[in-house]
C-alpha cells in the first residue's frame with residue numbers, strides 16, 4: 001500500500017492508504033480529526049469543507065494520492081492560532097450561530113476562505129458572495145451564518161496575522 005505525505009494543520013503527516021481513498025476518510029479514520037463532517041460523500045453538502053493550500057475544498061472529493069509533501073491541508077482543528085480562537089470562530093460564538101452544530105465546521109471553513117479570497121481581490125464580502133456559499137444547514141441557521149460571516153470578516157481585517165494574508 002502506498003504512503004502519502006502532506007502537511008496537516010502546520011505539521012507533516014504520512015499515512016499508508018490506497019491512492020484513491022478520499023481525504024475525508026484519511027482525516028477522520030486514519031488521523032482522528034473529526035472536525036470535517038461526513039454528510040453526503042459526493043461534494044454536495046459541504047459539511048466536510050476544509051482548506052487545501054488556503055482554498056476551500058471538500059475532502060470527500062479529493063483522493064489522497066493527489067496530495068504531495070508541499071500541500072497544506074487545514075481543518076477546523078487547525079484554524080485557531082496560539083493566541084486563541086480564530087476571529088471567525090469568535091464571531092460564531094458571539095452570534096450564537098450553531099443549532100445542532102453538524103454543519104458548522106464546514107460553514108466556518110467556507111467563511112474564512114471566502115473572506116480571504118475577497119480580501120485578496122481588494123473588496124468586501126457582498127450579498128452575492130454570501131449567496132454563493134452552498135454549505136447545507138439542515139437546521140436552517142442561514143441568517144445567523146450570514147451575519148457571522150460579515151462580523152467575522154470585519155474582525156479578520158483587524159487581525160491580519162490571524163486572518164488575512166499580508167503584503
Ligand code: FES
Pocket residue numbers: 037038039040041042043044045046047048049058059060061
Ligand atoms: S461530505 Fe463532503 S460535501 Fe458532503
Ligand code: FES
Pocket residue numbers: 098099100101102103104136137138139140141
Ligand atoms: S446547525 Fe444543524 S445542520 Fe447546521
